[in-house]
Amino acid sequence: MTVSNTPSQSDTPPKSRGLLSRQSLTVRVLVFASIWTVIAFAAVALIISTLYRTSSERAFADLLRAHLNTVIEAVSIGDDSLLQGNPQLGNLKFSQPNSGWIWIVDPIDAGSKVTGRGLTSPSIGGQALPLPAQFEIAFDSQYIRTYRLIDPNENSILVAETEVELDGQGNAVRIRVSGNLDVLEADVSSFINRMVIALLVTGIGTLVINMLVILFGLKPLDHVRASLEKIRNGDADQLDGEFPREIAPLASEVNALIDSNKRVVERSRMQVGNLAHSLKTPIAVMLNEARNLPKEQADLVKNQVGSMQSQVTTYLDRARISAQRGSVLARTDVVPVIERLLRVMKKLNSHLEFELDVRSSETLIGLEAQDFEEILGNLIENATRFADSKITISVKDLPNPMQLLVSVADDGTGLDDDDKKQALKRGQRLDETRPGSGLGLSIVGEIVQEYQGEFRLSDAEVGGLDAILYLPRAAT
Incomplete structure (x- = not known):
């Protein structure tokens, strides 16, 4: 405390704190739970979409390999050294122009006795596909290579290619089968959209459930708050009621603190009273005896004893106030x-x-x-x-x-x-x-x-x- 005539610095409003520091425990938990839920669900969505795309691309490549084997089985060399065969791949898109679904059988010029032009599906429309060099894209252990191209109709396609000998006499052909990657992308996009909707619904439901669980779980704290308010208002002396196992120690410690505070206050009041009572009689005796002294000495003793009495009263009051100061009571x-x-x-x-x-x-x-x-x-x-x-x-x-x-x-x-x-x-x-x-x-x-x-x-x-x-x- 300062006793002065200057303006008070205590009139300055307290500095504002951060947003979360002013929020309730429920809001804090919900905020962090929401952040974690968003991160977790985003990671799950990324992992699942990546795995699904990888699996779909593998299945698409396997489908082309199966079509490649079907074409191999359906093509042969006739007596006139011409390629012959009409592969039936079970997909009408191989017959639709500009569909991106194509099969091609070309004779390999080096050492081949096959004459005439190669065989192609109707979907290619008389056009040709670019052929990457082998040093750019190598064959695998099954002598098949796959690669991406843009066909003459601007379709993004995946091509499976192999080279086989048809008659055991060195007459080899190059067989290529392609599929339109738009089909793959459409399938993956459709899956991701459905997955995102499912995760959003699940995430919102999770947040709602978390909120309900938090509100229900923190309900005992409201009871603690209400009990403390009763103590502040003088309607109760301690926290009453049944508390969960996690909060019961806190309630016990608060009750112990209140009891300790009350004991300190009562003990201080008792000591102040005892001291005041013990000093009252000696001071009264001195004042009474001062009457028998000469006037000058009597006045001196009375003044000094009065000062003592004032000082004793002042410091006894200070002791009592110090014992009570800061108490919730x-x-x-x-x-x-x-x-x-x-x-x-x-x-x-x-x-x-x-x-x-x-x-x-x-x-x-x-x-x-x-x-x-x-x-x-x-x-x-x-x-x-x-x-x-x-x-x-x-x-x-x-x-x-x-x-x-x-x-x-x-x-x-x-x-x-x-x-x-x-x-x-x-x-x-x-x-x-x-x-x-x-x-x-x-x-x-x-x-x-x-x-x-x-x-x-x-x-x-x-x-x-x-x-x-x-x-x-x-x-x-």
Whole structure:
């Protein structure tokens, strides 16, 4: 706590944090589960589509090899050394022009006695297919090679080629069979589209199920939250109810922490009471014995003993406040306390007007009720000594959501800056003609400091003094 007349740095709003840090645990889990689901399903889709394409290409090549064997079986060399045969491959596309499904049987010139032209399927339409050199694409162990081409009709085709000897006399032919790759691509595309739709439906269903499972699984945390709220409101002393095995240790530790906090507070209060009781009698004895001393010595002893009594009271209060500070059980609604004090003050100061201005919807602070009463009582009593006709008590929100502003302003003559500093010192009285000990504002500052709040003196809008409190809100 700082006691000053400079602007408060605590009024600055807290820095915003990252998006996920403000979200609930449910949102975080759903976000990461969604990201993982998208990545996993994308990987599955890529793997399955790759495997299906590879399998389809292999099956397509095997089909062409089967057609190649069928052509070999259906072709022969006649007595006139001409090629003859009419392969029936069971696919009408070999008869359709520009279909990309072609078979070709060509005699090999070197050492061949086959005469005439080769045989072709009707689908080629009298055109020819390019022939890659053997050094570009080699034959495999079965003396078959496959390669891709663009036929004269701009079809992308896969060709299976082999060379065979038909009559055992060195008369060899080159046989080629091709298939249109558009058929393969159409089949693969159709499969991928169906697979993507299936994965999307499955993925969305998975996310919905994950959300339901998470919401159901985290339901006990709502019960914990509700129980903690009851504790903060003073409706319960500990977390009650049955909790899942994973949350039960947390609930037990919270209950143990609350019990420990209560024991510390009670022990501190008991020790404070014992100390106050043990010091009360010796101080009273000294004051009584001082009466038997000469006046000068008696006055000295009384002043010193009074100072001791004041110091003991102050530090006993500090010990009690320190024990209570930060406890979830330390909470006070300022409005009822102010209203109760004003009812008393109005009776004692009927010549003054008291106004309460509340501009906050949440007026719970983290102070004990008796401490707040002592703070506000000192400020109002001080204001009644210097006010001309009116005292205003204000309760307002601050940019800092962790604090609440409470101020007491009078319409008196006010103080200059030097007098404000002097007024905050213990035992200082600026007007000796008025009653008082000079301890009120000092006590206010000390109590507020113990609760980690702030206390300042400023100029009131109506011309007098404005005593401003920045008090910590109750834990929520």
